[in-house]
Amino acid sequence: MRLPPALRDEWRREPAWLAELPRLAAECAELWGLELEEPFDTPRSLVVPAGEVVLKLNAPSHFEADHEAGALLCWDGRGAARLVARDDERRAMLIERCRPGECLWDTNEDERAVVAELLPRLRREPDTLHPFRSLADEAERWLEEVPRRYRLSGEPFERSLLDFAVDVFGGLDRRAAALVNQDLHGGNVLRAEREPWLVIDPKPLVGEREVDGVGLLRNAALEGGTASVQRWLDVLQELGLDRERLRAWGVAHALAWGWDEERGWSPRSVEAARTILAA
Structure with missing residues (x-):
């Protein structure tokens, strides 16, 4: 092969x-x-x-x-x-298999409108015996890893951005029990026949519902700046998500996923965190 x-x-x-x-x-x-x-x-x-x-x-x-x-x-x-x-x-x-299988990003469809239709249908609260990793456990890991990487790499970006993320990791709602997807965005939504659009490649956690927005905000920040992030915040707020928690997790998660063991900090991820914070 x-x-x-x-x-x-x-x-x-x-x-x-x-x-x-x-x-x-x-x-x-x-x-x-x-x-x-x-x-x-x-x-x-x-x-x-x-x-x-x-x-x-x-x-x-x-x-x-x-x-x-x-x-x-x-x-x-x-x-x-x-x-x-x-x-x-x-x-x-x-x-x-999704046929024809085009990803949403490769079409002229309105990504925000498609996701706004899909996201409410994906809402679940698994029972207590679920197999999924918890957002609380991940946040504890990030609370140690992100500041350590920041120090070891010579404090390569503003301390205020790190402090904001640390506050988010430490202040999460441990009672929240929604099944959420850390990697929802138009690249992971495919055109299909059984339904018009289907989500693929989830990276699930159980925790705050607003984590469903992190992939959407990260990519919006990179492709469209603060205005695009604000439009996504508007859409997700209309779906019942908390605007400030969306923004908070968007910043924190961009840093949590912004490190590569060979290359160090991703400048794009750090810039995404900055842009979301400014939105």
Whole structure:
């Protein structure tokens, strides 16, 4: 199997997993009776179409995707691609294939209008025995990691931005129990036939509902500046989310996800945090 160059580059620090991928894909094909086609050119996971389904394999260290299958199962095809089968040992899943499969960003559709229709349908509060990682646990990790990275890298941006994020991590609502998606944006919404649009690639947590907005605000900040962020805040507020918590989590999460072990701080992520804070 030909692995996409972008995938090889993204996971170059995990050569053992890359070497295992052809075998894992072949085992999944035998297990589920698939005729695999050429992989999609995606960097974060191996994604291989097979007729009316898609085989997806996630890297072992990609822990944000640990419970992707669980989120799809919880949504049960309502506003999101349907989970067909899973093999947690291989970190593999079969997902409904979205046809024609264009991502929302590649169309002329109004992203805000499409997401405003989808987001209320994705709202869930899992029972207490759910498998998902909690926002509270993640915030505790970020509360230690983000300031440490800031110090080790020589304080590369204004201290006020860090302090704002630290206050958000430390002041979250621990009673909140919504299933939320840290990576909802137009690149992860595909045109489909069963429903007009379906969400893919969730990075689920359980916690404050406003975390559903972090991917939308991050990308709005990078592509359209404060005016675009403000328009998204207007839309999400109309859906019942708290404007200030949306803004707060937008800033804090941009920094939480703004670090690369090889490259250090992402200038784009830091700039996104600044822009959201100013909105």
